[in-house]
Amino acid sequence: MKVIKVLSILLLLISSNVEAQVIVCQTCEVSSIAEGLELTNETDTLFILKGEYLEHDLIIDKALTIKGEDGVIINGEKQGTIIKVRSDNVHLIDFTIMHVGVSHTNEFAAVHLLESDHFSIENLTIKDTFFGILIEKSDHGMVTGNKVSGNKELEFYSGNGIHAWHSNYLSIYNNQIKEMRDGIYLEFVDESQINNNIATNNVRYGLHFMFSNNDDYSNNEFSENGAGVAVMFSKFIIMTGNKFHDNWGSASYGLLLKEIYDAEITNNEFERNTIAISVEGTTRVNYLYNDFNSNGWAIRVSGGCYKNLYSFNNFSNNSFDLAFNSKLNDNVFDQNYWSAYNGYDLDKNGIGDVPYRPVRLFSYLVNKTPETVVLLRSLFVDLLNFSETVAPVFTPVELLDNQPLMVAHAN
Numbered sequence: 001m002k003v004i005k006v007l008s009i010l011l012l013l014i015s016s017n018v019e020a021q022v023i024v025c026q027t028c029e030v031s032s033i034a035e036g037l038e039l040t041n042e043t044d045t046l047f048i049l050k051g052e053y054l055e056h057d058l059i060i061d062k063a064l065t066i067k068g069e070d071g072v073i074i075n076g077e078k079q080g081t082i083i084k085v086r087s088d089n090v091h092l093i094d095f096t097i098m099h100v101g102v103s104h105t106n107e108f109a110a111v112h113l114l115e116s117d118h119f120s121i122e123n124l125t126i127k128d129t130f131f132g133i134l135i136e137k138s139d140h141g142m143v144t145g146n147k148v149s150g151n152k153e154l155e156f157y158s159g160n161g162i163h164a165w166h167s168n169y170l171s172i173y174n175n176q177i178k179e180m181r182d183g184i185y186l187e188f189v190d191e192s193q194i195n196n197n198i199a200t201n202n203v204r205y206g207l208h209f210m211f212s213n214n215d216d217y218s219n220n221e222f223s224e225n226g227a228g229v230a231v232m233f234s235k236f237i238i239m240t241g242n243k244f245h246d247n248w249g250s251a252s253y254g255l256l257l258k259e260i261y262d263a264e265i266t267n268n269e270f271e272r273n274t275i276a277i278s279v280e281g282t283t284r285v286n287y288l289y290n291d292f293n294s295n296g297w298a299i300r301v302s303g304g305c306y307k308n309l310y311s312f313n314n315f316s317n318n319s320f321d322l323a324f325n326s327k328l329n330d331n332v333f334d335q336n337y338w339s340a341y342n343g344y345d346l347d348k349n350g351i352g353d354v355p356y357r358p359v360r361l362f363s364y365l366v367n368k369t370p371e372t373v374v375l376l377r378s379l380f381v382d383l384l385n386f387s388e389t390v391a392p393v394f395t396p397v398e399l400l401d402n403q404p405l406m407v408a409h410a411n
Helices: 002-015 033-039 361-368 370-375 379-390
Strands: 021-024 044-048 051-054 058-060 064-068 072-075 083-085 091-093 096-098 109-114 119-122 125-127 131-136 141-144 147-149 162-165 170-173 176-178 182-187 193-195 198-200 205-210 215-218 221-223 227-240 243-245 255-266 269-271 275-288 291-293 297-302 309-311 314-316 320-324 332-334
Touching (some): 021 033, 033 044, 033 058, 131 141, 198 205, 205 221
Parallel strands (some): 051 072, 058 083, 072 096, 091 119, 096 125, 109 131, 125 147, 131 162, 141 170, 162 182, 176 198, 182 205, 193 215, 215 227, 255 275, 275 297, 275 309, 297 320, 309 332
């Protein structure tokens, strides 16, 4: 039976135009992955047959493809990092890694790549891990179709699902990450695509990136994390088609932007977050065609935000549409839909005839004294907001949407 199985694998490899290969199975002459790695040459394929392999600290220092048959499990027995990649043109495909070691001084990972260019990590299932996929100083890589999960321990007992540092030209897509510290963490990562990932139920952030420029984040989903996404000290960012849902907590948000320049935040969906977008120190950011529905704050702005454009967004059923902590404003709000707008449209052109002032006095007070939020539904608050609308004293006089939409835009 074993001979038939090995022959079938050989035929599969030959039909896939593989020039050379080493086969590992628990009853074969080559019964360990470590031994198989020693027997491979440059550009070989190491094919692992079904079974559980108790191995860790596997070092890949040559160009290889490592592919697993359905049912391959590499169990690190909590001993440390399981696979270390130290060469270019390495491809890891179709197997499970579990039980990575935990350390307060070492970044143990299921897969750790260091200075490895032109790599791919495809369709791995990574369970009970400290760090999942750790990428350092490695360019032109693809990370796709992987499922990464930890144990959702406290922040200092957890690592990140996909962690990249000083690495450029990455494609990270179609991955599912849960119960890690951060789902995806990027630092000094430029010219990369992060698309169609799902990050849910992570301790800190679904996505966290800093000092990372010219990146595209599209069609990702961030839900039920400690906070959705934190973006800091970056420029030339595109975030479009993402979903930020159910990120609740006393200091939680869907999206945090801090010191961001020249970005496009478009066609995103923010629903049931404590703060949909928290903004601090952003310049020349366009917020277009986004949906803000049933959040605590839709947008909370603080400190040094200039020349930003908010247009064709839908603000529906939020406790506060906008909080703004300055009397000065050179940001533009134009043709947004506000469910709290009670103006009229006599000429029936779909645009309100009376400008809308989105900053309520009460949101200003809550920003200053959070305890006052208990008065949110009181008549007293309605009177305060009305008086500030008639004669603005505390809120920016020039912060107006002069063309509020009467009907939500079909984003």
